[in-house]
Amino acid sequence: MKGKPTPASAATSGDAASDPDSTPQTDVIRRRVRLMIEITARAGEYRRGLVKAAGRLSPEEAVILADLERHGLQVPQMRDVLRGGHVLVDDPDLYEKWRTGKGSHPRLSSHHRDIDKKLYPDIGMRGHVVREKLHGRTVQGTWVQLEKTPAAFGGSKMPSLDDLRHLMDYLVYRFTGSNVGPWGLSRMTERRPMYLSPVVAMPTTLTPPVAASLTRALRRIEQSDDTTAVDQELAARFPPPDRPDLSGELGQALSSRGGRGLFGNSEVWVTQAPSRGAAEVLRERHESPAVDLWRKEGLS
Template sequence: MERKHAWVSFPHAKRSGRTGSGAERTRAAEEERRRVRLMIEITARAGAYRKGLEAAVRRLGPEEAAILADLERNGLQVPQLHDVLCGGHVLVDDPELYEAWRFDKVSRRRLSSHHRDMDKDRYPDIGMQGHVVREKLHGRTAQGTWVQLEKTPAAFGKRKLPGPNDLRHLVDYVVYLITRSNVGPWGLSRMTERRPMYLSPVLAVPTSLTPPVARSLTQALHRIEADDDVTAVSQDLAARFPPPDRAEPAGELGRALSGRGGRGLFGNSDVWVTETPAHSAVAVLDETSEPPAGALLPERGTP
């Protein structure tokens, strides 16, 4: 298939904000790379990775950033990014990503043993090398797209003799057999094809509860609220300022939040806040508490 440009020929380009003039695409691509770099730097604070990730992040390519950003748009959270970078097998409920991740200059056909039920002539597996993803491999599933990052690319195929990378890839396979973990570019992941990570833009499906379950849930929520009312503050204050009495507390559980409300990108990850103190505030705090000259102080013991 002929593709004109990596940023404008995506089937989901309009959805991802990769359309517009050349200057607009350049700004959008750089903003996407900056955002993905920040995501990786945050997850690197809590997770253990092989050495060299920080240096690789500084050389993050636009295609690599596009793939990781698409995963984030489909629900990937910062804690899950650790498994992705360590070779976790990811299923995305979006078949359009299969074509979106085929880049003109860097993508190539690959042979793999993943998802053998698919027609590989119609949907061949696609490989791509990068500084952060090392070797990205993706393909189609019946309902979406799968992707996995590998530590070592494998180039063997029809009428090709094995090379050094193929031998290293074989060593990674032996590690997989021993540890039952995928060998990714920056570590090991237990998210294998048999136990993959599943991403979907919309996973919440509203449903109604049966009357017995609804009554039991309401009673439990009332009990939790009553316990919280007397433990959050002192009992005398709790009695003086009772909270609003809600007849149906269960109604708030399924309430949808607007925008990126909810667990969001960071999920249950640890969040660090680093701030530089304002110079004016530092100056005020450093001032001595001595009264100015000539100030009259009340005598000791006077009201």
């Protein structure tokens, strides 16, 4: 059903004053997330009550959705998230951040079985919008998925009504191939996830023939740089550093996923001394003299 678009701010005018955990920063985050939900609810089809639930959005729920937006989530993609789309983010810090959130608790799930669940247990959290947020670790980062019905299988607990409803949601998934989220169905499953902030710069090895061919190409680039120098004598006095393995310089990484560049390991550096005279010259504004083209060309 289409959610009736009502202003989220009007529905939650007293939330900030009544919420003991409310701070100016959390209020800003909640208003922003509510606005995103309201915008996507105008065009998408959802189960009833989405905008009303957004009016009761908790700070913990808002932080999770805001973190996804910070990692590239767009308003149209919010639709799949609210419908239970499986989301991957190449940021392991999100796992720890959400794990310590208020209301978080260990949960059992069948997602990403290649991860040591004793070291990185899956974490659930309930809320008005997310219903049941479930997240865990991946090899590269964090995964998260919203579920319509919470479940607590395992241990000595007897199956509850929510467990039976969760089982029904699983049957829907098996028959339709879509995740059952709190506000609809999504084709973004674990096998076909939504990928945010992927790490595309992955280290890899080169085969010997490829490394040899790449080294020859880099040598030719250096030689062409020497022969095209403005001053041949100056270029001869300062030859490039002799490095036996030019291909080994590729892929060198700095912090924050920054690359060193093609010749990042070169034994070349630049020193700069402050020069007041040069700074004064650069600050001067030189205006070109005005030229009367009409008078110069005899057209006046």
